Amino acid sequence: MAKPTILTVDDDREVLQAIARDLRKQYGDRFRIIRVDSGASAIETLKELKVRNETVALLLTDQRMPDMNGVEFIEQAAPMFPKAKRVLLTAYADTDAAIKAINTARLDYYLLKPWDPPEEKLYPVLDDLLDDWLAVYHPAFEGIRVIGDRWSPCSHNVKDFLARNQIPYHWMDVENEPEATKLLDYVANGSKLSLPLVLFPNGDRLEQPTNLEVGEKIGLQTQAEKPFYDLVIVGGGPAGLAAAVYGASEGLSTVMIERSAPGGQAGSSSRIENYLGFPVGLSGDDLARRGVTQAKRFGVEILTPQEVVGVEIKDPYRVVKLKDGSEINCHALLLSTGVYWRRLNLPGCDRLTGRGIYYGAAKTEALSCQGEHIYLVGGANSAGQAAMYFSKYAAKVSMLVRGESLVRSMSQYLIDQIDSTNNIEVLAHTEVAEIHGENSLTGLTLFHNDTGEKEQVETKSLFIFIGAKPETEWLEGVVARDERGFIYAGADLKKSEDVKGNRDLLSYGQLNRDPFLLETSVPGIFVAGDVRHNSVKRVASGVGEGSIAIMFVHRYLAEVGA
Incomplete structure (x- = not known):
């Protein structure tokens, strides 16, 4: 947690160095001491601290400074940090100005120069002021802040992406929170900004960002570390997470690719109460968090947000093509992309998506x-x-x-x-x-x-919450699917011949065997979870299929000598 700041301002470099030295000696272990040599520079420093969401405990400024005197500085600084204590350093001749500032600038105290010895003339006053400040101090939120308006689809996407990836953030609505508007003014500094604005603790910012931009900024892995894996899993819902845990725990080099956030549709559930082993229920977020932790413990690489746009068969390899143009090679591929909500087909619905x-x-x-x-x-x-x-x-x-x-x-x-x-x-x-x-x-x-x-x-x-639509168009011409896009596997592949275009995709003659239970029309490509034809749409079913699929992955790898 960042230390609260004590800001001291004086245009005399020697005096400034001396006061900063004395402040560090007494308060450096609890407070960050910042010294600035002019009022204008101090205002810019405060703006930067505001943007970084840091806290100022004390403003200690000299009165006699060119361009902007101490009282003028405090009057401009006070709205930025209204709870900060305000102290004026002044010569005896300026005591009248200091006394007036108690009323006009709500000055807390004024000190005469010189303050030697500080143990008698500086620290006792500042100790009392800082004790008062600490008594009501509540540490500021140190995570990501998102500034936008409720009716912005991009704002909704950013919030949803952060929440589903379990990244803490603070939402600031420009329509209802005056503090959000003030903060925008400090950040913009006269320029025009595009909302939503995402502010990071280190002071960096993104305007109208994509999920990929946010993901890279917060440290999510978006690129694979290796060009080849035993198993690639597309989709990070319950089926994908279960497969990742079982695959990696059994020695397979495994990477899981998820285009939005691990947990899938189940991850957005507010409460799952019929999942075995959790008598009081658990949230989808909690299930996803546990699954991700478990998978990473076994060495699974999780790429998110990252999207798969195609698959190419180059026996004995399956080549997974990503949206950014990169490729990942593997022996076995598991499709666990789940399903998505069917869109409401009414005029104006698309326009107002994310706007209510x-x-x-x-x-x-x-x-x-x-x-x-x-x-x-x-x-x-x-x-x-x-x-x-x-x-x-x-x-x-x-x-x-x-x-x-x-x-x-x-x-x-x-x-x-x-x-x-x-x-x-x-x-x-x-x-x-x-x-x-x-x-x-x-x-x-x-x-x-x-x-x-x-x-x-x-x-x-x-x-x-209507319908269940698989988004498997990117698999056209690769694996057999039914009329709605669900993927055929195992014994159901016999029915797939009745669907136009599927007969040419069946390629098991070369192996002289029937397909495995969760194997698609292409040997070595498996399917689990809701995206499978005739699947049971339940979390437990997805977890079960994901874990069972690994047994057949092992059989396939042994078959091809991988």
Whole structure:
């Protein structure tokens, strides 16, 4: 933790050196002593400290300085650090100015030069002032700060990326927090800034950054250390993490590639209560954190944010092509990319995504929803978990369910919790018919499919949990997929011949065997988790498939002599 700062200002270099020496002697073990030789330079120093989110405990300035005297400096510095103690060093002839400054600049004390000996004329006064300051001092947040507005999609992306990668940050809304606007002024210093602005503890900043830029800045690994691995895993959800742990623990050199954050869709769940071994439940964040820690312990490399855009077969190798143009070679490849929420196909929906319309739990928006009436679309477990989470913040949560109830799609324990939560309502036979709002969501038109009636409601937030869509277009022409893009494996490959284009992708004749249980149409390429055709969409199932896949990876490697 950075030490609080004592800033001393004097245009006389010898005096400045002497006061800094005495301050370091008495307070250097607890405070950072900064000396500056002019008021203007001191103001610039304070701006830099503000941008770095450092704390100033004491301003100690000479009165007689050219261009900007001590009182003028304190008047300009006080709004930046209003809780800092203010002391004026002055000659006897300037005591009237110092006394006036007690009222005009809220001066805490003035000291006469010279202050020899400091044990009698300097330290007792400063000790009292610093003790008072320390009594009410609360250390500033030392992590990343994100300055933006609630209705910015880029702001939402940055917050979501940091949260899902479990990087602490402080959100500052320019619309509601005057401190955010002041800080922007200090950073901009007259220039124009593009929001969101991400400020790092070392003073660096990024304007409207991509996830990759933020990831590189915070030290996430985005490049593989080696050109070749026994096993490459694409996707860092429960299936991918389980495979990484089992593969690396059994001696396979393993790299896992995740395009957003480890944990996948499960990682955004606010509470998972039916996972074996956790009787009180655990959050998706917690599950992801444990999985990542365990995988790294066994030496797994985790590349994030990094995206795979293609695969090339060069027997006996599989070449994984990354979005940045680099390539990774491997013997075996596991596809565990999971699924993504299906988009709501309504006019204006894309425009307002990130501006009041969100896909998935979007827990980063919960605090912004305090006291509001929000709507959720979906009736499966993810929607139920989100409803329970948002009910702690929103005044009311309305769940829109196209069917007649939640019974068919949601676990009973969640249904019971929702029924017993006063500020959650379930609107059956209800769909979103229209989206309203220009720069942000302002309302919805609901369609009641049992009566044919429409209803218009006001809201600022809509969270969508509908469908499960695999994004496997980058695998076209490589492995056999069904009509929706899910990947065939094992015995299901027999059905894949009925889908156009798949027959040419089946290449097991050369091995004179049937495909392994989780093996795709290409020997050595495996699939696990939600992206597999006919998979069970549960966290435990994904973990199980990821661990089972490693057994077949070993069999394949033995088969090809790798």
